[in-house]
Amino acid sequence: MVQQQNKFGHWLKTSITARMLIVGALVLVLLIPLTYVNVLISERSHRQRDVITEINTKWGSEVLLYGPILKLPYTTYTETQVYIEKSKSYKTEREAVQNYVYIFPEELNVTSNVKSKTQHLGNFETAVFTSDLKLNGSFALPDLEKKGITSASIDWEKATFILKTTNLKGIKTEMEIAVGENSLPFETKFSNHQNRAYRMDELETSFMDSEVLKEPFNFNMNMTYDGSEKLQIVPVGKTTTLSMTSNWADPGFIGGYAPNDETKSITPEGFSADWKVLSINRPFSQTYTNNIPNLDEYAFGTKFVVLVDDYQKSERSAKYGFLVIGLTFLVFFLIQTLSKISIHPFQYLMIGLALIMFYTLLVSISEHSSFLKAYLIAGVSVVTLITLYSKSILKSFRFTAFIGLSLTVLYSFVYVIIQLENYALLVGSVGLFLILASVMYVSRKIDWNNH
Structure with missing residues (x-):
């Protein structure tokens, strides 16, 4: 029994398949707080409509x-x-x-x-x-x-x-x-x-x-x-x-x-x-x-x-939350697999929660400032936090800089998409295609038979 447990523990530490399953499970778990974030945005949006009705009633309606x-x-x-x-x-x-x-x-x-x-x-x-x-x-x-x-x-x-x-x-x-x-x-x-x-x-x-x-x-x-x-x-x-x-x-x-x-x-x-x-x-x-x-x-x-108020932009941004979490975890997973650096599931969880905090910061700050300023403050805060945290995990300036650059590009990509109306689908599709091509190129040297 002990020997089977040791084998299972060794499989979890060394198997690429095991790491993929753990990372995938963590992404699904993080969908729970991400759903609550969407509910928060919806509640604030409804509150805004109530306030608009109150203002219009006092000033004059349609x-x-x-x-x-x-x-x-x-x-x-x-x-x-x-x-x-x-x-x-x-x-x-x-x-x-x-x-x-x-x-x-x-x-x-x-x-x-x-x-x-x-x-x-x-x-x-x-x-x-x-x-x-x-x-x-x-x-x-x-x-x-x-x-x-x-x-x-x-x-x-x-x-x-x-x-x-x-x-x-x-x-x-x-x-x-x-x-x-x-x-x-x-x-x-x-x-x-x-x-x-x-x-x-x-x-x-x-x-x-x-x-x-x-x-x-x-x-x-x-x-x-x-x-x-x-x-x-x-x-x-x-x-x-x-x-x-x-x-x-x-x-x-x-x-x-x-x-x-x-x-x-x-x-x-x-x-x-x-x-x-x-x-x-x-x-x-x-x-x-x-x-x-x-x-x-x-x-x-x-x-x-x-035409597009801040809550609509925040809601559209949160819809890409699953994509942001998945791609960020994928970057860490590829670094872990290629460099043999060990990243604990708890560390993945902390990174995921930091990514979700971006949306609560975005909504709360945008209520007191413009959406662009709120996006910049929330984005810089989260990217800096995860970059500094990844430095203690990866022990490499090259990998840490790559994490920071990847998150910056990812948040910039999402911002461009939510600002667009007629070309959002086109730009999003092209961007995802380039991301997929990059992942395929980087992962071509990984020995996937190691399971």
Whole structure:
């Protein structure tokens, strides 16, 4: 029994296969704390989203706007046959029903000047903005007879304008629309949140001058909004144009309509973009009776957010944790095999834990500084720690320098990958191919039959 134990112990110390099994088992064991690191990053990321929601709630949420829309009341009648028991006959009762027809503008032009900035709460930040919006355009009454609405049935004296919008809290100016020589103020009527992705509120004016409706007329209105993350409009005009300028350098153009490439400009100082949407480009009409359908999905505009925040970068970096640990252990394993230097499993474990500490340092420091500074501090700290530790293990300046150089190249490689978007897969694949080729070249002289 003792002899078998001695043989097994000798096999563990001298066999390449045994060392490979031990190193592989240690890599799998280190996946446990690495998983907790990913959970930590996820928790901090969720905390950031909660803080962003809190900031946006106080400042002003996303802005979605569509209108103005002309609202005309008209009356229809329903007839009901009522049986009269006393006379044994039927009587026709006529009941008036109030209906509405909603008419979209012929032309809608929106100009938006957006001043963006980052808002902080503790260690977290989000993008907020103040937008000066100018709307102008024209209305022309369609042939309502085709919809079965006669001129006599319309109550011309009670025509109003409505405007649908989110984020009432963010409005910083009085809301009114100028038609001819008259200015009609808007008042909040009701909120309709059913089957909507946004909290949509409806504003309505007082009654307008019916004389204006006798021929096509123009309108204009100005407003200032405090909002966050998104600014969008719905193209309710038969021809809708949107011109937007901002000091935000990383816009995300969202919705089903793209800005004009010929006029779009994005620089480090900001961006400008123009949209033009025709009625033929959208799947809804210019006139509706009784109710306006939910048109939120046809909105378009700009998203003012950080495209890749620090937690996303940390999460992407941690996804390469298994690769970093595996390649680092592989380097030590090859040095151990080629030089016959003995490295204890406990020493492998200490090196692995040091590699995992990189990610906790990265997350905690990036909350108080930029991601680049955090990556440099965490990387230099871990590389220095492992290099000094390996000096006591390997007893060789050449091997120690190689360890330090290898870790520096590895962390630099990971940083380049997580900064890239379109070429991350390509660069990562090429890099892994070169690493595999290097390992194959170095390991070609190892006698793998020694087991």
